[in-house]
Amino acid sequence: MKVDQGGAGCDTSPRMDWDAFFTVHRDLPREGPGLADDVAWAGRLSAVPRHGKVCDAGCGPGGDLAALRQLVPEGQVDGVETVxxxxxxxxxxxxxxxxxxxIEADMKNLIGPYDLIWSAGAVYFLGVTRALNAWRGALTGTGAxxxxxxxxxxxxxSEAALAFWEAEPGSIGTESTTRAEIASAGWQVLAxxxxxxxxxxxYYxxxxxxxDKLEAAGASDAVASAIAxxxxxxxxxxxxxxxxGYMLYVVRPC
Ligand SMILES: C[S@@+](CC[C@H](N)C(=O)[O-])C[C@H]1O[C@@H](n2cnc3c(N)ncnc32)[C@H](O)[C@@H]1O
Known part of the structure:
Protein backbone atom coordinates (compact mmCIF):
# COMPACT_ATOMS: atom_id res chain seq x y z
CA MET A 1 0.00 0.00 0.00
CA LYS A 2 1.55 3.28 -1.09
CA VAL A 3 -0.02 6.30 0.49
CA ASP A 4 0.39 10.01 0.63
CA GLN A 5 2.07 11.65 3.63
CA GLY A 6 0.12 10.79 6.74
CA GLY A 7 -0.50 7.20 5.67
CA ALA A 8 -2.87 5.18 7.76
CA GLY A 9 -3.36 8.27 9.85
CA CYS A 10 -5.30 9.39 6.77
CA ASP A 11 -4.51 13.08 6.70
CA THR A 12 -7.03 15.45 5.21
CA SER A 13 -4.75 16.47 2.36
CA PRO A 14 -6.62 17.41 -0.81
CA ARG A 15 -3.96 15.43 -2.72
CA MET A 16 -5.59 12.13 -1.82
CA ASP A 17 -9.21 11.06 -2.10
CA TRP A 18 -9.17 8.44 0.64
CA ASP A 19 -12.56 6.97 -0.22
CA ALA A 20 -11.36 6.32 -3.76
CA PHE A 21 -7.98 5.06 -2.52
CA PHE A 22 -9.63 2.58 -0.18
CA THR A 23 -12.10 1.53 -2.87
CA VAL A 24 -9.10 0.23 -4.78
CA HIS A 25 -7.36 -1.03 -1.63
CA ARG A 26 -10.23 -3.19 -0.43
CA ASP A 27 -10.80 -6.94 -0.60
CA LEU A 28 -7.14 -7.54 -1.36
CA PRO A 29 -5.24 -10.41 0.26
CA ARG A 30 -2.43 -8.12 1.34
CA GLU A 31 -1.39 -4.47 1.15
CA GLY A 32 2.32 -4.79 0.48
CA PRO A 33 4.87 -7.30 -0.80
CA GLY A 34 5.64 -10.49 1.13
CA LEU A 35 5.50 -14.28 1.08
CA ALA A 36 4.73 -16.94 3.68
CA ASP A 37 8.34 -18.06 3.22
CA ASP A 38 9.54 -14.68 4.53
CA VAL A 39 7.55 -15.20 7.72
CA ALA A 40 8.89 -18.75 8.09
CA TRP A 41 12.48 -17.51 7.60
CA ALA A 42 12.09 -14.82 10.24
CA GLY A 43 10.43 -17.29 12.60
CA ARG A 44 13.34 -19.73 12.30
CA LEU A 45 15.93 -17.03 12.89
CA SER A 46 14.19 -15.66 15.92
CA ALA A 47 13.51 -19.17 17.31
CA VAL A 48 9.91 -18.45 18.23
CA PRO A 49 8.62 -21.20 20.58
CA ARG A 50 5.57 -23.23 19.40
CA HIS A 51 3.59 -21.92 22.34
CA GLY A 52 4.85 -18.36 21.82
CA LYS A 53 3.07 -15.08 21.27
CA VAL A 54 3.59 -13.05 18.11
CA CYS A 55 2.28 -9.71 16.90
CA ASP A 56 1.69 -8.54 13.33
CA ALA A 57 2.15 -4.78 13.70
CA GLY A 58 0.29 -3.01 10.87
CA CYS A 59 -1.32 -6.28 9.75
CA GLY A 60 -3.51 -4.69 7.04
CA PRO A 61 -6.12 -7.22 5.87
CA GLY A 62 -4.15 -10.03 7.54
CA GLY A 63 -2.10 -11.44 4.66
CA ASP A 64 0.64 -12.74 6.97
CA LEU A 65 -1.48 -13.99 9.84
CA ALA A 66 -1.83 -17.58 8.58
CA ALA A 67 1.95 -17.93 8.21
CA LEU A 68 2.48 -16.36 11.64
CA ARG A 69 -0.11 -18.76 13.07
CA GLN A 70 2.02 -21.65 11.78
CA LEU A 71 4.99 -20.39 13.79
CA VAL A 72 3.03 -20.71 17.03
CA PRO A 73 0.60 -23.64 16.61
CA GLU A 74 0.14 -23.76 20.38
CA GLY A 75 0.39 -20.02 20.90
CA GLN A 76 -1.25 -16.71 20.11
CA VAL A 77 -1.16 -14.20 17.24
CA ASP A 78 -2.26 -10.58 17.63
CA GLY A 79 -2.81 -8.43 14.53
CA VAL A 80 -2.70 -4.70 15.24
CA GLU A 81 -4.02 -2.22 12.69
CA THR A 82 -5.53 1.27 12.62
CA VAL A 83 -7.63 1.16 9.43
CA ILE A 103 -6.95 -5.30 17.57
CA GLU A 104 -7.80 -1.87 16.20
CA ALA A 105 -5.00 0.14 17.79
CA ASP A 106 -1.85 2.10 17.11
CA MET A 107 1.15 -0.22 16.83
CA LYS A 108 3.36 2.25 18.68
CA ASN A 109 1.56 1.25 21.89
CA LEU A 110 2.17 -2.52 21.87
CA ILE A 111 2.25 -4.14 25.29
CA GLY A 112 3.17 -7.80 24.75
CA PRO A 113 5.31 -9.45 25.82
CA TYR A 114 5.85 -10.94 22.36
CA ASP A 115 8.37 -13.53 21.18
CA LEU A 116 8.23 -11.93 17.74
CA ILE A 117 6.91 -8.63 16.48
CA TRP A 118 6.47 -9.02 12.73
CA SER A 119 5.84 -5.91 10.69
CA ALA A 120 5.58 -6.06 6.88
CA GLY A 121 5.89 -2.68 5.23
CA ALA A 122 4.59 -0.71 8.21
CA VAL A 123 7.64 0.39 10.23
CA TYR A 124 8.28 3.31 7.89
CA PHE A 125 5.03 4.88 9.08
CA LEU A 126 6.69 5.34 12.49
CA GLY A 127 10.34 5.37 11.43
CA VAL A 128 12.85 2.67 12.38
CA THR A 129 14.16 4.37 15.52
CA ARG A 130 10.73 5.22 16.87
CA ALA A 131 9.34 1.74 16.17
CA LEU A 132 12.28 -0.06 17.77
CA ASN A 133 12.23 2.23 20.79
CA ALA A 134 8.50 1.66 21.17
CA TRP A 135 8.79 -2.13 20.86
CA ARG A 136 11.81 -2.87 23.04
CA GLY A 137 9.61 -3.12 26.14
CA ALA A 138 6.99 -5.24 24.34
CA LEU A 139 9.34 -8.23 23.78
CA THR A 140 10.11 -11.27 25.91
CA GLY A 141 13.74 -11.60 27.08
CA THR A 142 14.62 -13.54 23.89
CA GLY A 143 12.14 -11.75 21.64
CA ALA A 144 12.92 -10.31 18.20
CA SER A 158 17.82 7.02 -10.76
CA GLU A 159 15.18 9.72 -10.45
CA ALA A 160 12.58 7.05 -11.22
CA ALA A 161 13.73 4.96 -8.25
CA LEU A 162 13.55 7.95 -5.92
CA ALA A 163 10.18 8.98 -7.35
CA PHE A 164 8.79 5.51 -6.62
CA TRP A 165 8.87 6.31 -2.89
CA GLU A 166 8.10 10.02 -3.21
CA ALA A 167 4.66 9.83 -1.57
CA GLU A 168 5.81 7.67 1.33
CA PRO A 169 6.38 8.86 4.88
CA GLY A 170 10.02 9.33 5.90
CA SER A 171 13.11 9.26 3.74
CA ILE A 172 14.26 6.09 1.99
CA GLY A 173 17.86 4.98 2.47
CA THR A 174 20.16 2.13 1.56
CA GLU A 175 20.62 -1.03 3.62
CA SER A 176 23.61 0.67 5.30
CA THR A 177 21.42 3.61 6.33
CA THR A 178 18.86 1.30 7.91
CA ARG A 179 21.53 -0.83 9.61
CA ALA A 180 23.01 2.34 11.09
CA GLU A 181 19.58 3.38 12.42
CA ILE A 182 19.09 -0.09 13.93
CA ALA A 183 22.53 -0.02 15.58
CA SER A 184 22.15 3.47 16.96
CA ALA A 185 18.80 2.47 18.51
CA GLY A 186 20.76 -0.26 20.38
CA TRP A 187 19.67 -3.30 18.33
CA GLN A 188 21.63 -5.94 16.41
CA VAL A 189 20.74 -7.41 13.01
CA LEU A 190 20.48 -11.21 13.15
CA ALA A 191 19.98 -11.42 9.37
CA TYR A 203 0.72 -7.85 -3.83
CA TYR A 204 0.36 -6.27 -7.26
CA ASP A 212 -9.84 -4.24 -13.90
CA LYS A 213 -12.97 -5.28 -12.02
CA LEU A 214 -13.75 -1.78 -10.74
CA GLU A 215 -13.18 -0.31 -14.17
CA ALA A 216 -15.46 -2.87 -15.84
CA ALA A 217 -18.18 -2.00 -13.32
CA GLY A 218 -17.82 1.71 -14.15
CA ALA A 219 -15.64 3.83 -11.88
CA SER A 220 -16.26 7.43 -10.78
CA ASP A 221 -13.62 10.02 -11.74
CA ALA A 222 -12.09 9.80 -8.26
CA VAL A 223 -11.90 6.00 -8.37
CA ALA A 224 -10.56 6.14 -11.95
CA SER A 225 -7.73 8.37 -10.63
CA ALA A 226 -7.01 5.94 -7.79
CA ILE A 227 -6.98 3.07 -10.32
CA ALA A 228 -4.55 5.00 -12.52
CA GLY A 245 12.50 -2.62 -3.16
CA TYR A 246 12.17 -4.00 0.35
CA MET A 247 14.72 -5.53 2.69
CA LEU A 248 13.55 -7.80 5.48
CA TYR A 249 15.50 -7.41 8.75
CA VAL A 250 15.41 -9.65 11.81
CA VAL A 251 16.69 -7.67 14.79
CA ARG A 252 17.05 -8.06 18.53
CA PRO A 253 17.96 -5.61 21.30
CA CYS A 254 21.73 -5.69 22.07
C1 LIG B 1 1.94 -1.23 3.41
S1 LIG B 1 0.62 -1.73 4.47
C2 LIG B 1 1.11 -3.41 4.83
C3 LIG B 1 -0.01 -4.21 5.44
C4 LIG B 1 0.34 -5.66 5.77
N1 LIG B 1 1.43 -5.75 6.70
C5 LIG B 1 0.68 -6.42 4.52
O1 LIG B 1 1.85 -6.69 4.25
O2 LIG B 1 -0.27 -6.74 3.80
C6 LIG B 1 1.01 -0.90 6.00
C7 LIG B 1 -0.06 -1.09 7.05
O3 LIG B 1 0.37 -0.49 8.26
C8 LIG B 1 -0.77 0.11 8.87
N2 LIG B 1 -0.30 1.12 9.83
C9 LIG B 1 0.40 2.25 9.57
N3 LIG B 1 0.68 2.92 10.69
C10 LIG B 1 0.13 2.19 11.70
C11 LIG B 1 0.08 2.36 13.11
N4 LIG B 1 0.66 3.42 13.70
N5 LIG B 1 -0.53 1.42 13.85
C12 LIG B 1 -1.11 0.34 13.26
N6 LIG B 1 -1.10 0.13 11.92
C13 LIG B 1 -0.49 1.04 11.15
C14 LIG B 1 -1.52 0.67 7.69
O4 LIG B 1 -2.86 0.99 8.00
C15 LIG B 1 -1.39 -0.45 6.69
O5 LIG B 1 -2.42 -1.39 6.81
Missing part, protein backbone atom coordinates in the same frame (compact mmCIF):
# COMPACT_ATOMS: atom_id res chain seq x y z
CA UNK A 84 -11.09 -0.10 10.36
CA UNK A 85 -11.90 -1.99 7.17
CA UNK A 86 -8.56 -3.82 7.30
CA UNK A 87 -9.36 -4.77 10.89
CA UNK A 88 -12.73 -6.03 9.70
CA UNK A 89 -11.20 -8.02 6.82
CA UNK A 90 -8.55 -9.63 9.04
CA UNK A 91 -11.13 -10.41 11.73
CA UNK A 92 -13.38 -12.12 9.17
CA UNK A 93 -10.48 -14.19 7.89
CA UNK A 94 -9.81 -15.64 11.33
CA UNK A 95 -13.32 -15.78 12.74
CA UNK A 96 -13.55 -19.02 14.68
CA UNK A 97 -9.82 -19.17 15.51
CA UNK A 98 -9.50 -17.99 19.12
CA UNK A 99 -5.70 -18.00 18.78
CA UNK A 100 -5.83 -15.03 16.42
CA UNK A 101 -6.93 -11.69 17.84
CA UNK A 102 -7.25 -8.57 15.70
CA UNK A 145 11.46 -7.92 15.67
CA UNK A 146 11.25 -8.75 11.95
CA UNK A 147 10.32 -5.94 9.59
CA UNK A 148 10.38 -5.30 5.87
CA UNK A 149 11.44 -1.83 4.92
CA UNK A 150 11.93 0.22 1.75
CA UNK A 151 15.53 0.18 0.53
CA UNK A 152 17.64 1.67 -2.23
CA UNK A 153 19.94 -1.05 -3.58
CA UNK A 154 22.33 1.48 -5.06
CA UNK A 155 24.13 4.59 -3.81
CA UNK A 156 23.26 6.37 -7.06
CA UNK A 157 19.56 5.70 -7.66
CA UNK A 192 18.64 -9.46 6.43
CA UNK A 193 17.44 -10.41 2.98
CA UNK A 194 15.80 -8.79 -0.01
CA UNK A 195 12.15 -9.50 -0.82
CA UNK A 196 11.84 -11.34 -4.12
CA UNK A 197 9.92 -10.37 -7.26
CA UNK A 198 7.36 -13.06 -6.34
CA UNK A 199 6.73 -11.23 -3.08
CA UNK A 200 5.80 -8.12 -5.08
CA UNK A 201 3.62 -10.09 -7.52
CA UNK A 202 1.42 -11.45 -4.74
CA UNK A 205 -1.42 -9.05 -9.22
CA UNK A 206 -4.60 -9.01 -7.08
CA UNK A 207 -4.50 -5.20 -6.95
CA UNK A 208 -4.38 -4.98 -10.75
CA UNK A 209 -7.19 -7.54 -11.03
CA UNK A 210 -9.27 -5.39 -8.67
CA UNK A 211 -8.56 -2.33 -10.84
CA UNK A 229 -2.31 5.64 -9.49
CA UNK A 230 -2.36 1.94 -8.55
CA UNK A 231 -1.52 0.89 -12.10
CA UNK A 232 1.25 3.48 -12.27
CA UNK A 233 2.73 2.18 -9.02
CA UNK A 234 2.82 -1.42 -10.29
CA UNK A 235 4.29 -0.37 -13.66
CA UNK A 236 6.89 1.88 -11.98
CA UNK A 237 7.98 -0.91 -9.66
CA UNK A 238 8.78 -3.11 -12.67
CA UNK A 239 11.02 -0.37 -14.06
CA UNK A 240 12.93 0.33 -10.83
CA UNK A 241 12.95 -3.17 -9.25
CA UNK A 242 16.70 -3.54 -9.78
CA UNK A 243 17.39 -0.33 -7.87
CA UNK A 244 14.91 -0.40 -5.05
Missing amino acids: AHFVEAATKRFAGDPSVRI VAFSHPCLFTDSP ARQLTDDAWSV DPMLARC AARMEAASWRIVAGET
